Amino acid sequence: MAQVSLNNVQKVYPNGFQALHPTGFEVADGEFVVLVGPSGCGKSTLLRMIAGLEDITDGSLHIGDRVVNHVDPADRDIAMVFQNYALYPHMTVRKNIAYGLQNRKIAKDVIAGKVAEAAEMLNLNDYLDRKPSQLSGGQRQRVAMGRAIVRDPSVFLFDEPLSNLDAKLRNQMRVEIKALQRRLGVTSIYVTHDQVEAMTMADRIIVMNAGRIEQIGTPSEVYHRPASTFVASFMGAPPMNMLPGVAENGAAHLFDLPIADQVAARGEVIVGIRPEDLIPDATGPLAIEVDHIEDLGAHRLLHGALRDARLTVHVSKDVEVAHGPLRVAIKPDAVSVFDVTSGARL
Amino acid sequence: MSDMTNPPRRRLRLGTIMDHAILIIGVLVMVLPLVMLVQMSSIPDTEIIKTGPSLHFGDQLDDNFEKAMFGATGFSGENAGTRMLMNSLILGIGFAVGKIVIGMMAAYAIVYFRLRFATLAFWVIFTTLLLPLEVRILPSYEVVQNLGMVNTYHGLIIPLIASATATFFFRQFFRSVPEELVEAARIDGAGPVRFFIDILVPLSQTMIAAMFIIMFVFGWNQYLWPTMITTEEGMFTLVRGIKQIVQVLEGNRVPEFGRANLLAIIAVVPPVLIVVFFQSWFVKGLTESDK
Numbered sequence A: 001m002a003q004v005s006l007n008n009v010q011k012v013y014p015n016g017f018q019a020l021h022p023t024g025f026e027v028a029d030g031e032f033v034v035l036v037g038p039s040g041c042g043k044s045t046l047l048r049m050i051a052g053l054e055d056i057t058d059g060s061l062h063i064g065d066r067v068v069n070h071v072d073p074a075d076r077d078i079a080m081v082f083q084n085y086a087l088y089p090h091m092t093v094r095k096n097i098a099y100g101l102q103n104r105k106i107a108k109d110v111i112a113g114k115v116a117e118a119a120e121m122l123n124l125n126d127y128l129d130r131k132p133s134q135l136s137g138g139q140r141q142r143v144a145m146g147r148a149i150v151r152d153p154s155v156f157l158f159d160e161p162l163s164n165l166d167a168k169l170r171n172q173m174r175v176e177i178k179a180l181q182r183r184l185g186v187t188s189i190y191v192t193h194d195q196v197e198a199m200t201m202a203d204r205i206i207v208m209n210a211g212r213i214e215q216i217g218t219p220s221e222v223y224h225r226p227a228s229t230f231v232a233s234f235m236g237a238p239p240m241n242m243l244p245g246v247a248e249n250g251a252a253h254l255f256d257l258p259i260a261d262q263v264a265a266r267g268e269v270i271v272g273i274r275p276e277d278l279i280p281d282a283t284g285p286l287a288i289e290v291d292h293i294e295d296l297g298a299h300r301l302l303h304g305a306l307r308d309a310r311l312t313v314h315v316s317k318d319v320e321v322a323h324g325p326l327r328v329a330i331k332p333d334a335v336s337v338f339d340v341t342s343g344a345r346l
Numbered sequence B: 001m002s003d004m005t006n007p008p009r010r011r012l013r014l015g016t017i018m019d020h021a022i023l024i025i026g027v028l029v030m031v032l033p034l035v036m037l038v039q040m041s042s043i044p045d046t047e048i049i050k051t052g053p054s055l056h057f058g059d060q061l062d063d064n065f066e067k068a069m070f071g072a073t074g075f076s077g078e079n080a081g082t083r084m085l086m087n088s089l090i091l092g093i094g095f096a097v098g099k100i101v102i103g104m105m106a107a108y109a110i111v112y113f114r115l116r117f118a119t120l121a122f123w124v125i126f127t128t129l130l131l132p133l134e135v136r137i138l139p140s141y142e143v144v145q146n147l148g149m150v151n152t153y154h155g156l157i158i159p160l161i162a163s164a165t166a167t168f169f170f171r172q173f174f175r176s177v178p179e180e181l182v183e184a185a186r187i188d189g190a191g192p193v194r195f196f197i198d199i200l201v202p203l204s205q206t207m208i209a210a211m212f213i214i215m216f217v218f219g220w221n222q223y224l225w226p227t228m229i230t231t232e233e234g235m236f237t238l239v240r241g242i243k244q245i246v247q248v249l250e251g252n253r254v255p256e257f258g259r260a261n262l263l264a265i266i267a268v269v270p271p272v273l274i275v276v277f278f279q280s281w282f283v284k285g286l287t288e289s290d291k
């Protein structure tokens, strides 16, 4: 087991493209950290640098108490699960799982024992003699997991391991991976572009954008106290409502309605409110004109206009709704205020 | 399915007959020279001189086979069919295996290692396609002669095996192998040699089989180089040795046409077997491997 720490790590690709600006964070022993961000923001680059598959342009990377900047991937004591599984197509499941151990010259009977144990854990017992091409997507993903588990590494690295699965299987595997990680207690870094995976699996989330870290925090912190408008709109579906506000006399106002105090800034600000923090209430202060209703079964999304701003209200299925005027109240303390130009939280 | 397909089957029939007719004609055209060879090796040598090829099959086939496989002429008596067959096999297999091994290793170096001038090196190798053995035969002979490799198997094979074709095909294939496989293997602790042997070679088996077919036949049919480099009869290959047999026309002897013709038939058999055998393997590799 080990912690991972990055110190001013950055990446400039040989073509001069800066994929990662100087970045530092620490992953505690046994922690499950999810790197999340839109496609192309540098998540894979960062993960592959930790794995040793990409050179580190500058900065230092520790795994455990070793600096591993120049250590070969095989010697970093990590295991990696790839998006397209990267199973060896000509080897049986058994050989696929055992291959990493064979290369480390471990005794045959020890390998057999470990493979059996991993297969048991992952329900792969019936498939050990099959080739990867004879497995379903979910089973292939399990084999990839098995390959990582048998090595008994101090860090697991996952690069979008569930992206190739269908939605239902993805939900199931999400739970399985998380349960497995909790059981094994192995430090894990998990890359995804799916904010649901990030919210449900992470002990801590690292939100990235354009080669920079936007926020590091627990899922609850990231969701409830987003550090920037980017985080606010990336995490959560539907995204947080962003409304034009004004800050004066230490408070933020939304269309003359004071909605947040202790705001030091002055002038224009952005007011962010999650759709579920807007509650239909006949005496509420905001008058909305609902023009579109999405029925999602368990709940409904009301899309409408508040003066000239668009917003979304999230209501449970039991609430009576109709097109037309609707008054809503704002849940106390559920408002985020952001700077207009930088997008940073105020 | 059975009763539903009856009416369309009627209509299909004419088309099917046409298809088969065309195929059968094709087969006949291709097989005719072989049939002629068989006919000519079934009659006495004197009859060939008198009448040439005809429709008359004689009874000399087994005699000629005996002579072709075990009889020998020439000075040393070492050019028996069996010996030449073995030499040809050594050349064909050595040639094919050598080309595949060299081609794979060259392609491996070019594709997987960040060499300084990898692309340039590749194109230099590629342009050697313009310089087949026939163009460089004198210097090649000179070198082989100086190294004392005349009349040896390695002298016969080595100068032929550097191969731009094989390198090119393996390069294209290696480039299609997913990058993640290389990375997974690196993390699994497979060094460059292990990766090559454990992963790349098994993945390439279809490619190797295809290359083997082409290269074996190519090597088997080599004529010019073996003619230059082998002067001892014990080193003759079939393709070269057959010529030698018919050449004894001087004097009052009738050339052993029957023997030569039968040797020609024997010379056709191994490449055919290789194609037939490897083709099934080839198809298996294509259908079973992971897409």
Ligand SMILES: Nc1ncnc2c1ncn2[C@@H]1O[C@H](COP(=O)(O)OP(=O)(O)O)[C@@H](O)[C@H]1O
Binding pocket: A013, A014, A015, A017, A019, A037, A038, A039, A040, A041, A042, A043, A044, A045, A046
């Ligand atoms: N080998 C490379 N050379 C140059 N640029 C690259 C290379 N690999 C990735 N990039 C660029 O770096 C950025 C981050 O890529 P990546 O880390 O793969 O993003 P993602 O967050 O989708 O995993 C992208 O803009 C990509 O185009």
Ligand SMILES: [Mg+2]
Binding pocket: A043, A044, A045, A160
């Ligand atoms: Mg990626």
